[in-house]
Amino acid sequence: MPRCELDHLVFAASSLEAGVDYLEEVLGLSVPAGGKHPLMGTHNCLMQIGNGAFLEIIAIDTDAPAPARPRWFNLDDAGVQARIAERPRLHTWVVRTDDIADAVAASPISPGQIEEGRRGDRVWNITIPEDGTMAEDGLFPTLIEWPDFAGPASGMADLGCRLEALKIFHRDPERLTAALSAIGAEHLAEVGQSNETKPQELAAVFGSPKGKVVLS
Numbered sequence: 001m002p003r004c005e006l007d008h009l010v011f012a013a014s015s016l017e018a019g020v021d022y023l024e025e026v027l028g029l030s031v032p033a034g035g036k037h038p039l040m041g042t043h044n045c046l047m048q049i050g051n052g053a054f055l056e057i058i059a060i061d062t063d064a065p066a067p068a069r070p071r072w073f074n075l076d077d078a079g080v081q082a083r084i085a086e087r088p089r090l091h092t093w094v095v096r097t098d099d100i101a102d103a104v105a106a107s108p109i110s111p112g113q114i115e116e117g118r119r120g121d122r123v124w125n126i127t128i129p130e131d132g133t134m135a136e137d138g139l140f141p142t143l144i145e146w147p148d149f150a151g152p153a154s155g156m157a158d159l160g161c162r163l164e165a166l167k168i169f170h171r172d173p174e175r176l177t178a179a180l181s182a183i184g185a186e187h188l189a190e191v192g193q194s195n196e197t198k199p200q201e202l203a204a205v206f207g208s209p210k211g212k213v214v215l216s
Contacts, residue, residue, distance in 0.1 A: 002103040004185040006166070007096035007144050007151055008054045009204055010073055011215070013088035014081065016045055019057035022088040028209035029159040031057055035119045041067045042075065044119075049206070050162040054153040057088070070132025073142075077133075090202050090215045092138030093166065095185050100125050100145035109140045109179045117144075122152065139168050139202055140179060141188075164212070165205040169194040 013019030016033070024030050034046040034056070041064045045057040060075055070076050073091060083089060097103040100114055104127060112129035125145040129135070134142070146152070166189040170176045173191045180186040194200045203216040 001106070001184045002097045002099040003149070004095050004097045004103065004183055004188070006051070006053045006163075006188045007094045007146075008056050008153070009049070009093050009163070009166075010091045010138075010142075011055055011057045011088060012073065012075065012080070012084045012091035013057055013059045014085045015062075016043060016057060016059045019059060019088045020045055023057070026208075026210065026213055026215070027161055027206065029161060031055070031159070032157050036061055036064065037117070037119055038064065039067060039118060040071050041065065042071060046156045047161065048153050048156045048158045052150055052153050053163060054151075054156050055161070055163075058091075069130075072126075072128050072132060073138070074133050090204055092134050093141045093189070093202065094126075094144050095141040095183070095188065096144050096146060096149065096151050097183070098145070098149050100127070100143050103143050103183045106182050107143075107179060108182055109135050109176075111135050111140065111143050123147070136170070136176065137200065139170055139176065139200065141185065143183070160209055162207045163204055164207055165190060167192065167203045167205070169198050169201050169203070171200060 031045040031047045034044040036043040043061040111127035117124045117126045127143045168191045
């Protein structure tokens, strides 16, 4: 079975400025700039969140040409854009693996095709559905493989924010748990039942300069 660990959390915003301002208000820190993704027409801001993982604020880069294909993380979807215009949101999660081909083959939920990602001189392999959507609306993780399994988090700003728990509320938690188990990722998140009062969502509990904070 492939080795899997949490790589990063994707926090989507209508603009990087909106995402940075929101997290500064709720977490008490300012996430520094990352870089651009020319193939996808997006850009990001980045910070460590402990245990080799990081948080990525991502937004459409309005100064970049629109890609010839749908952007990743379903960012072209009108419904997604409407939701993140209300406020930035924890959008999905990314799991790193030491064998992305084996992980995709083992997964009963398709995470998409394996493609090469690039930002500056950094290159990786990542799963992206052709239509730009996310598996299980982002509750099943995107898969990523770095040349160095440890990934890039250690080179990012450490602002004293630590992920304490990742929680998923899903309409069929047994099916989602089985799919995570198939790729060796069941230990990375707590999976519970969604209901009328707790809709399907991804939630992350952080220790931050402002104390314990839940982002969803």
